[in-house]
Amino acid sequence: MREYAFFLGCIAPNRYPGAESASYKTAEKLGIKLLDLEGASCCPAPGAFGSIDLNVWYAMAARNLVLAEQMKKDIALICNGCYKSIWEVNHKLKHHKELREGVNEVLKGIDMEFKGTIDVWHLAELFYDPAIVGVQKIRDSVKVPLTGTRIAVHYGCHLMKPRKERHFGTTEHPTWMEEMVAALGAEPVEYRNKMLCCGAGGGVRGYDLVHSLDITNEKMINLMEAKVDALTEVCPFCQLQFDRGQIEIQEKFGVSYNLPVLHYCELLGLAQGMTPQELALDLHGISCEPFLKKVL
């Protein structure tokens, strides 16, 4: 069993606890144990904090990183926004002496020091990596295949972009998550402009909700054209934007789509036999019932 410090972030534990619960359980079935990272905070939100003062963003993310360094564990997390903060600040501080010294000057005041001794991973990349889990093991863990459903993937932005700083290869047309969807027995579905952003990031959701929803709406139109039963993603903030966002789109633009939106861990949980209750799917803004009827 591989062990990782589980960096929770905000939206999964505080809005979609089913995604958190599913992460522990699905990972465990695949040989990954997620340990509590006691005292972790918001990553902090890269859009808000990075926009105000990058130095605060570095220092706050470094505090979270040091907690995991003290545990001597790599971090695993389930949110693209958290990945941007935690992975990227770890990377920057490891490779940029001046930044590291600046951050450590701040952390000194709370008896902490960033040493750069751990790595950061998104749980989805650990699931996909054949050296850790791999698609075959995911397939083998499925008890309730999601046969007969058409599922689209939203990759989000901050896991794979900027491409040159990351290690995921193409950001124009990736297909690795579609492989992970197919492993659950569902049919992965392509749709127009798949890599378009959800619209929520960079503080835009809070700054100009209608503008941000208009981007989401464009994605929804493209998804509906592809006649999908559900959308899956690996970012609770994208999930919020698509799930609660559909309700806001209904209020502001008068169109309703009712497309269920599930985090990949929730989807994997279902396929591994977790019940909708164990996934707290009732907390979703858009009912997952039509999708569940097809699979259960």
Add this chain to the structure above:
Amino acid sequence: MARTKGYPEALEKKLADTRLYEDERHPEFTKTVEKISMTIPHMCYQCGTCTASCPSAPRSSYRIRKFVRRGLLGLEDEALTDPDLWLCTTCYSCTDRCPRDIAPTDVIMAMRNLAFKRDIIPVNFLKTVQAIYTTGHGVPNNDVNRAARKKLGLPADPPTTHGFPKYVKGIQYILDYFELKKNADRIVKEREG
């Protein structure tokens, strides 16, 4: 989608005037932007690939290419006072496609940092700071969610600063070190009374 936000009149006038005035250029602005962003807007040849990749462009007057140009020319006031500065979702599509290896997204982030130094910042950004100062979370827990967590067999509060509030002190120390909470409170109060 029609724009919902009107520009301040003075800015509108200024933007309508396409001439470049030498006295509006601040070469040190270009340098500061490059230092903070760790990218190279002065290499931009204005091809427009960034704007063409931008999800915010088709639904607003926001043009990322224009901001890169302002960075290059040192047009500090024009860049920092334009409300479109806050319409970048930081999706990094422009960065992945720029043929000159510039990271326009990071140019925007640097400009936002500089705008904040002049108190130019939408309040929603500051409210996130206030939430984190109190709880450690930008999106804090609530009672409905606590009940749901318990039903799932999870602790009512996650093992973060919520479950271990003693860690909030460290966060407050960092935010106070940069005087961020103080400034956030002051600006929010000025805007909202």
